[in-house]
Amino acid sequence: MVRAHVLSVRLGAGALALALCTLALPARxxxxxxxVRVKVERVRPRRETLPTLQFLKAxxxxxxxxxxxxxxxxxxxxxxxxxxxxxxxxxxRMIAGVLASSDSTAxxxxxxxxxxxxxxxxxxGRLEAELDEMDRLLAAQRIRLTAxxxxxxxxxxxxxxxxxxGCPRSGAPDSIAVALEDGARFVAPLSExxxxxxxxxxxxxxxxxxxxxxxxxxxxxxxxxxWAAGDSAFVTLEPPRDRxxxxxxxxSQAGAASGASGLQASTWQRAxxxxxxxxxxxxx
Amino acid sequence: MFPTRxxxxxxxxxxxxxxGLALAxxxxxxxxxxxxxxxxxFAARAGLDRATVAASVWATDAQLVYxxxxxxxxxxGTSARWGYLFYSPSLQRARAYSLRxxxxxxxxxxxxxxxxxPVPTGWIDSDAxxxxxxxxxxxDYRRDHAARASTMLLTRGTFQDGDPDPATWTVVYTSPxxxxxxxxxxxxxxxxxxxWRG
Numbered sequence: 001m002v003r004a005h006v007l008s009v010r011l012g013a014g015a016l017a018l019a020l021c022t023l024a025l026p027a028r029x030x031x032x033x034x035x036v037r038v039k040v041e042r043v044r045p046r047r048e049t050l051p052t053l054q055f056l057k058a059x060x061x062x063x064x065x066x067x068x069x070x071x072x073x074x075x076x077x078x079x080x081x082x083x084x085x086x087x088x089x090x091x092x093r094m095i096a097g098v099l100a101s102s103d104s105t106a107x108x109x110x111x112x113x114x115x116x117x118x119x120x121x122x123x124x125g126r127l128e129a130e131l132d133e134m135d136r137l138l139a140a141q142r143i144r145l146t147a148x149x150x151x152x153x154x155x156x157x158x159x160x161x162x163x164x165x166g167c168p169r170s171g172a173p174d175s176i177a178v179a180l181e182d183g184a185r186f187v188a189p190l191s192e193x194x195x196x197x198x199x200x201x202x203x204x205x206x207x208x209x210x211x212x213x214x215x216x217x218x219x220x221x222x223x224x225x226x227w228a229a230g231d232s233a234f235v236t237l238e239p240p241r242d243r244x245x246x247x248x249x250x251x252s253q254a255g256a257a258s259g260a261s262g263l264q265a266s267t268w269q270r271a272x273x274x275x276x277x278x279x280x281x282x283x284x
Numbered sequence: 285m286f287p288t289r290x291x292x293x294x295x296x297x298x299x300x301x302x303x304g305l306a307l308a309x310x311x312x313x314x315x316x317x318x319x320x321x322x323x324x325x326f327a328a329r330a331g332l333d334r335a336t337v338a339a340s341v342w343a344t345d346a347q348l349v350y351x352x353x354x355x356x357x358x359x360x361g362t363s364a365r366w367g368y369l370f371y372s373p374s375l376q377r378a379r380a381y382s383l384r385x386x387x388x389x390x391x392x393x394x395x396x397x398x399x400x401x402p403v404p405t406g407w408i409d410s411d412a413x414x415x416x417x418x419x420x421x422x423x424d425y426r427r428d429h430a431a432r433a434s435t436m437l438l439t440r441g442t443f444q445d446g447d448p449d450p451a452t453w454t455v456v457y458t459s460p461x462x463x464x465x466x467x468x469x470x471x472x473x474x475x476x477x478x479x480w481r482g
Contacts, residue, residue, distance in 0.1 A: 052354050052367040052382040052390045055435045055456070060396050066442040067400055158341065182342055182379075182391065210341040213334065214381075214388035241337060 035248065035266040041234045042261035044217055087151055094144045101137045108134065156270070159244045160211040160237075164188075165203040166252030172198050174224020176206055176249075181216040184209075198251065213241035220249065220263070226256040233260035237267060244270035323385030325362035328353075328410040328438065331383035335368035338388055342379050343372035347402035352437040353410075354382050354390075361414030361436065365389070371400060401441050403451045407471035410436050413453035417467040420476040422457055431459035443468045444477065452477065 056063060108130050162178055172195040179185040188206035190198075197204065215238040222231055239245040247267050254262035328351055339346035349371040353363035365384040372379075378398045382390035414422075414433060425431050435456040441448040443466075451471040458464045463481045470477050 048389075050354070050365070050382060050384075050390050052380050052392065053350070053352050053369060053394070054354070055352050055437060056350060056369070057396075063400075063442055064397065066448075067398070070401065070441045070448060158337065183393070212338040212341045212388065212391060214338060214391060216391075241334065 033269055035246075035268040038235050038237065038247070038265040038267050040220075040261055040263055040265050041236075042259070044219065044234045045236060047215075047217070090147065094147070097140060097144065101140065104133065104137060156242050156244055158211055158213040158239055158241050159209060160207065160239055161205055161244060161246050162207040163203050163205050163246060163248045164251060165198065165201075165248060166250040167195070167199040168226075168251050168254045168256075170226040170256045171195070172225070172251065173222040173227045175222075177219075177221040177223065178207055179219040179221070180211060181218075182212055203248075211239050211245070213239055218247070220260055222251075222254070222260045222263075228256075228259070231260045233263060235265050240269060246270070323364050325358050325360075325364045326366075327362050328366050328436070329407075331366050331386075332368065334386070334388065335370075335381040335383060338381050338391065339368075339370040339379065342370070343375050343377075345374050346370040346372045346379070349378065349398065349400035349402055350437065350439045351403075353435060355384070357414070357433045357436060359414075359433075361409070361411035361433075363410075363436075366410075369394060369398070371398060371402070373399075400439065401449075403438060403440050404472070407438060407451055408453070408469075408474050410438075410453070412474055413438075413469050413471070414455060416469050416474045416476060417453075417455040417457075421465060421467055421479055422455060425457050425459070425462075425465045429459035429462040431457045431462070431465070434458040438471060 112127075112130070164176060172190055175187050175189045177185060177187040186207055186209075188204075190204070194204055215236065218235045218237060220233050220235060223229055235247065237245065237247060245267060246269070247265060250264040250266070253264055254260060332348070332351075336346075336348065339348075347370060348368060350369040352367050352369075354365040354367040355363050357363050365382055367380055367382040367390070369378055369380045371377075376399065378394040378396075380390070380392055380394055381388050408416075414436065417433070418426075422433065426433075433455055435454075435458075437454050437456075438451060439454070440451040443452050443454050444450060453469040453471050455467045455469070456464055457467070465479065465481055467479045468477050469475065
């Protein structure tokens with residue numbers, strides 16, 4: 001009787017812990033950049049379907065008839081050129097600066113190589129001046145790189161990179177196909193070198209592109225070799241906006257028997273680059 | 285005869301209590317996750333940015349051509365869900381995004397031809413548009429016919445007979461006992477441009 005009571009209490013405590021973990025799960029998934037395991041399913045998961053644009057769809061004939069009557073007239077003001085993004089002009093100046101710096105560095109190197117011996121204090125002074133000049137060039141280059149990082153790295157777009165690793169015992173497939181919910185589908189053929197790389201513990205990036213920032217189901221298909229045609233598995237992802245999301249597919253547990261659903265998947269996001277607190281440095 | 289509480293051995297009572305507590309907690313956990321506070325209603329412009337980001341992934345030349353409330357309208361011109369329709373001239377297709385709680389909950393291609401002109405960026409928000417419609421005819425219509433504003437849609441080229449160029453908000457008031465009231469508002473100026481019953 002006492003053992004049963006203790007067991008019940010343990011069960012209750014276990015359930016409490018389970019419940020607390022269940023409550024805590026969403027927060028944990030949100031705040032970490034560490035890989036998170038993703039469920040791989042054999043059947044495409046069913047999702048709630050909500051109606052949208054009901055008025056438009058109910059009155060489609062009216063809208064169609066009104067749109068058919070429209071005729072576009074080009075306006076003169078629309079021919080005017082818009083202002084150029086000042087960043088594009090800055091890039092041109094940066095390239096000119098880089099080329100000028102290269103010339104200066106080459107000239108300094110040239111002069112240095114012609115001198116085999118510093119004969120006097122004057123020569124040492126000249127050398128110090130050259131080192132100062134190189135420091136200045138390096139500082140200018142650092143400013144350019146900071147500007148480029150702000151323009152391209154700190155302003156990420158919503159992208160997905162799919163990485164494949166591991167090699168199934170039955171051999172790697174000939175190709176891997178990934179289909180997004182918006183209809184985009186890409187197929188990555190695996191060459192002999194790719195398969196050897198996977199067998200040696202390497203990883204391959206098979207896709208890197210834009211993806212809609214919303215929860216969606218990705219269909220992953222393996223084909224060729226021991227893999228049945230049309231063998232697919234499904235993974236649900238919710239890529240956060242303006243972040244780069246990685247999806248790693250580990251093929252090592254997949255096999256001809258288990259099919260594509262035997263693969264393991266994990267996801268993580270690239271850490272955001274904090275925007276600099278100071279004003280953007282100006283090009284010297 | 286059903287056993288009374290006194291008939292049940294004390295160990296079973298403890299076990300039942302523990303299991304009951306566990307079930308209640310698990311139920312509470314799922315209930316908390318599944319039925320969290322409903323997403324707050326928002327005015328239409330609040331969801332535009334996220335919808336535009338998604339549309340730009342679908343097509344780089346995607347332009348907003350239409351929007352409509354996907355769930356009930358509040359008296360202040362907000363809704364818990366709005367649908368945004370984009371058209372891509374290069375793809376010659378339209379794709380809709382429906383947003384609720386700051387997330388895209390529906391993304392689907394529109395299975396109809398809809399090459400509407402793009403809506404210019406400077407449009408008043410749905411709350412201001414509904415205020416303008418209420419101030420003109422809507423408030424009286426609501427009072428007299430137990431009506432409500434059921435639909436708000438922003439579009440261009442469909443509701444202005446004389447000059448189809450400006451974008452317009454159209455507010456549809458529906459009543460169980462009277463023909464619906466349509467109020468069209470210039471989306472740039474907020475002025476009522478026409479209205480009709482039908």
